[in-house]
Amino acid sequence: MTYDTYIADSEKTGTQRVVDPETIRKILDKHSREQGALIAILEDIQAEYGYLPEEALRMVGKRTGRSLVDIYGIATFYHAFSLKPRGRHLICACSGTACHVRGAPKVIEEFERQLGIKAGQTTPDGEFTFQTVNCLGACALGPIVVVDGHYFSNVKTAKVKKILMSAPVEGNRIENVVA
Ligand code: FES
Secondary structure, X not given: OOHXXXXXXXXXXXXXXXXXXXXXXXXXXXXXXXXXXXXXXXXXXXXXXOOOOHHHHHHHHHHHOOOHHHHHHHHHHOOOOOOOOXXXXXXXXXXXXXXXXXXXXXXXXXXXXXXOOOOOEEOXXXXXXXXXXXXXXXXXXXXXXXXXXXXXXXXXXXXXHHHHHOOOOHHHOHHHHOO
């Protein structure tokens, strides 16, 4: 997927925040004398916006003298970084082989149905990002789902609603999300 596609997707979700150049300047100033500052800069931008906006990365390139290709190389190498906005809650469902044979496709379908989005997307209000991942290393306990760092094992479709309810949502919006 190209960066433009990422941005187009995020624009569809309406969750992209406007980049404040002053905020980025402050981050750049803070790390200007550090060795290996690039990762620290990207971490701070990600902490501020929840992802790495293109405009911010261009500013980083100008200030550090690093090419955009270099910066994107780092941003895509580390899974902690995201090039598109993520929701307040991150849901990762394993789609690895062991989880697949234990029923993961139906579980994934149920998350997509209840959230009204496809894997890789964020709900329009920015509450949930749903992703699939390939093997989380707990195959015997699959299907595995991780929500904001909390693991759920042996997940069945009937558990999906309960898992979604376990993520605190502003204004009890979850009642509207689940069918
Ligand atoms: S295949 Fe899902 S944890 Fe390994």
